[in-house]
Amino acid sequence: MNLILISPEECVGGRCVLRDARADHLRTVLRVVAGDRFLAGVVDGPIGTATVREVSADAVAFTFAPEREGPPPWYDLVLALTRPRSLRRILFQSATMGVRDLFLVGAEKVEKSYFQMHLLRPEEYRPVLIDGLMQGKSTAMPRVRLIPKLRDLWAALPEVGTRLIADPAPNVGAPALGPGAPIIAIGPDGGWTDAERAAFAAHGFAPVSLGPRPLRTDTAAVALPAVVGHCLHTTGHR
Amino acid sequence: MNLILISPEECVGGRCVLRDARADHLRTVLRVVAGDRFLAGVVDGPIGTATVREVSADAVAFTFAPEREGPPPWYDLVLALTRPRSLRRILFQSATMGVRDLFLVGAEKVEKSYFQMHLLRPEEYRPVLIDGLMQGKSTAMPRVRLIPKLRDLWAALPEVGTRLIADPAPNVGAPALGPGAPIIAIGPDGGWTDAERAAFAAHGFAPVSLGPRPLRTDTAAVALPAVVGHCLHTTGHR
Numbered sequence: 001m002n003l004i005l006i007s008p009e010e011c012v013g014g015r016c017v018l019r020d021a022r023a024d025h026l027r028t029v030l031r032v033v034a035g036d037r038f039l040a041g042v043v044d045g046p047i048g049t050a051t052v053r054e055v056s057a058d059a060v061a062f063t064f065a066p067e068r069e070g071p072p073p074w075y076d077l078v079l080a081l082t083r084p085r086s087l088r089r090i091l092f093q094s095a096t097m098g099v100r101d102l103f104l105v106g107a108e109k110v111e112k113s114y115f116q117m118h119l120l121r122p123e124e125y126r127p128v129l130i131d132g133l134m135q136g137k138s139t140a141m142p143r144v145r146l147i148p149k150l151r152d153l154w155a156a157l158p159e160v161g162t163r164l165i166a167d168p169a170p171n172v173g174a175p176a177l178g179p180g181a182p183i184i185a186i187g188p189d190g191g192w193t194d195a196e197r198a199a200f201a202a203h204g205f206a207p208v209s210l211g212p213r214p215l216r217t218d219t220a221a222v223a224l225p226a227v228v229g230h231c232l233h234t235t236g237h238r
Numbered sequence: 239m240n241l242i243l244i245s246p247e248e249c250v251g252g253r254c255v256l257r258d259a260r261a262d263h264l265r266t267v268l269r270v271v272a273g274d275r276f277l278a279g280v281v282d283g284p285i286g287t288a289t290v291r292e293v294s295a296d297a298v299a300f301t302f303a304p305e306r307e308g309p310p311p312w313y314d315l316v317l318a319l320t321r322p323r324s325l326r327r328i329l330f331q332s333a334t335m336g337v338r339d340l341f342l343v344g345a346e347k348v349e350k351s352y353f354q355m356h357l358l359r360p361e362e363y364r365p366v367l368i369d370g371l372m373q374g375k376s377t378a379m380p381r382v383r384l385i386p387k388l389r390d391l392w393a394a395l396p397e398v399g400t401r402l403i404a405d406p407a408p409n410v411g412a413p414a415l416g417p418g419a420p421i422i423a424i425g426p427d428g429g430w431t432d433a434e435r436a437a438f439a440a441h442g443f444a445p446v447s448l449g450p451r452p453l454r455t456d457t458a459a460v461a462l463p464a465v466v467g468h469c470l471h472t473t474g475h476r
Contacts, residue, residue, distance in 0.1 A: 002452050071450055089327075093457050098449075136451035211336075211467055212309055213374035214240050219331050222457055223464035229449055230465045 001025050003137045004040045004050065005130050006064070011042075015053065016062050022134075023060045026052075032060065040064055041139040043130075070139030073100035074232070075181050075225055076161065078153065080107045080188035081114045082217050090221045091125055091144075095132025097225050099142045100181055103156065106148040109190035115148050150196060154203050157183060165200050166224050167207030168214045175208045175231060182228050186220045239263050241375045242278045242288065243368050244302070249280075253291065254300055261298045264290075270298065278302055279377040281368075308377030311338035312470070313419050313463055314399065316391065318345045318426035319352045320455050326357060326366055328459045329380075333370025335463050337380045338419055341394065344386040347428035353386050388434060392441050395421060403438050404462050405445030406452045413446045413469060420466050424458045 004026065010016050018026070026032045032052045040050035046066035054061040077094055081087070081104045094102060106115065118124050122144075129142055147153050157163075160180035166187065175182075185205055192200070210223050242264065248254050256264070264270045270290045278288035284304035292299040315332055319325070319342045332340060344353065356362050360382075367380055385391050395401075398418035404425065413420075423443055430438070439445075448461050 093454070096451055096453060096457060097461075098451060135454055138451060210464065211471065213334055213336060213376060215334060216331070216373055219334060219460055222460040223335075226448065226461035226464045227468045230468065233449065 001029075001131075001134045002039070003047065003134050003139075004038060005043060005134050005139060006040060007043050008045070011064060014063055016050070016064055017059055019059045023058070026060045027055060038062075039137070041070055041133075041137075042066070043133075043139060043141050045139055046070065047137070047139060071098065071137070073098045073138075073140045073142065073181070075099060075228065076101040076103065076158065076183045077221065077225070078103045078105060078157075078183060078185035079221060080105055080186065080192070080217070081110050082188065083114065084117050084119045086216075086218045087117075087119055088128055089218050091119075091128045091142075092132040092135070093218075093222050094225075095129045095138070095142050096136035097222070097229070098136065098138060098140075099225075100140070101143050101145060101158075103145045103147055103153060105150050105153050107150055107188050107196055108193045109188040112148070115146065120144075120146060150199065154199075157203075163200075163203065163205040164208045164224070164228065165197075165205040166215075166220050167209055168212075175206065175228060177228070177231055177235060182232070184224050184228060186217055186224065189217050239267075239369075239372045240277070241285065241372050241377075242276060243281060243372050243377060244278060245281050246283070249302060252301055254288070254302055255297055257297045261296070264298045265293060276300075277375070279308055279371075279375075280304070281371075281377060281379050283377055284308065285375070285377060309336065309375070311336045311376075311378045311380065311419070313337060313466065314339040314341065314396065314421045315459065315463070316341040316343060316395075316421060316423040317459060318343055318424065318430070318455070319348050320426065321352065322355050322357045324454075324456045325355075327456050329357075329363055329366045329382075330370040330373070331456075331460050332463075333367045333376070333380050334374035335460070335467070336374065336376060336378075337463075338378070339396075340380050340382045341391060342382065342384050343388050343391050345388055345426050345434055346431045347426040350386070353384065358382075358384060388437065392437075395441075401438075401441065401443040402446045402462070402466065403435075403443040404453075404458050405447055406450075413444065413466060415466070415469055415473060420470070422462050422466060424455055424462065427455050 036052045041047040047070050048066040050062040050064050052062045162178045162182045165185040274290045279285040285308050286304040288300040288302050290300045400416045400420045403423040
């Protein structure tokens with residue numbers, strides 16, 4: 001945990017109290033005592049310094065002084081819904097990397113039963129996202145949107161932002177990036193169907209190749225944002 | 239499995255027989271029958287077409303006609319040894335992405351006991367690498383090198399190849415890439431110590447930033463090769 005992320009409701013009158021895994025981390029890994037300071041942040045709010053006030057067997061109490069805004073999220077991810085173990089990893093890693101909106105979509109090669117998984121309940125995925133944000137020293141909570149029918153995706157997408165789709169075809173050049181948060185689409189392990197691929201093209205998604213080797217969904221969901229982030233950085237857009 | 243990878247010793251007199259998870263995949267997922275063809279490759283050898291000759295309850299027999307070389311591996315990875323679950327994922331994903339040599343090194347913030355883990359035995363990690371190669375339609379088996387003492391790393395590295403080290407510092411520009419397979423170093427989750435960082439610098443490793451957000455080891459081990467591969471591709475080096 002590179003930053004301890006707290007929810008506004010965990011602080012009352014300037015005093016914050018934690019009792020869960022974050023408190024365990026503070027007590028047993030960072031071994032804080034009263035007076036110690038650590039990096040903290042507020043969900044969808046600032047980053048700042050926490051000062052420990054009291055450590056007990058089951059809780060850590062501290063005050064928090066905000067100092068700066070957290071880093072802004074910078075991309076949206078359209079992800080063909082994958083199995084729970086893979087999704088858990090993608091949620092964590094996407095939150096770390098700075099995702100803004102996470103559109104979890106159905107597709108021909110996505111099992112419909114996946115949309116019933118426990119991990120899609122906010123109380124299940126939110127702790128995973130918080131862990132990812134703490135890894136990435138970030139505070140902006142990604143928004144998760146469930147879209148079981150792909151045809152409902154298009155109306156849900158932001159109008160601004162370069163639209164990119166991972167494509168195993170070789171020799172598609174560097175992505176041309178315009179203003180706004182790029183929207184990155186990653187298909188199911190079995191790939192999109194031709195009709196789905198055509199629908200993405202019709203809605204302005206340009207193919208981006210990650211080389212001749214087909215990547216598993218969870219690999220592509222890290223690799224393509226990393227490449228796009230690097231391109232934004234070197235072109236001064238980020 | 240995008241390609242079925244076979245070892246030379248699994249083929250005798252032009253006839254290959256599989257009895258493990260690969261045979262199960264052929265029978266129950268691809269549902270092959272005699273006469274069907276599928277994409278296959280030989281470890282450290284060519285890719286070609288397999289033709290099914292016989293399917294029984296516990297085995298699939300086929301002939302194999304080589305057609306072309308597998309894609310060449312294109313980078314080396316120096317990885318501070320991580321816990322087994324993370325390492326398993328990195329082995330798979332690195333094999334998929336095209337790693338050549340995998341140097342698993344000790345460091346101040348790497349638990350020494352990690353070097354005792356079962357997964358470091360060839361019979362344990364080889365199936366993981368094979369799965370990763372099959373995902374990436376590749377045949378070149380990565381070489382795993384265990385280097386418990388970081389000071390023994392330098393003599394083991396190839397002389398040619400741009401040396402890069404993931405660095406959480408912001409604003410380090412695009413990597414300048416020379417000839418040869420780049421050598422990419424990824425630190426432990428707790429980071430390298432200053433002395434270790436200095437040793438990497440003294441041995442020619444240039445820092446590359448992946449942005450202001452610190453990534454977990456398994457995320458960085460995908461993100462940095464993806465960025466470097468993209469840069470090699472756009473500069474015509476790959």
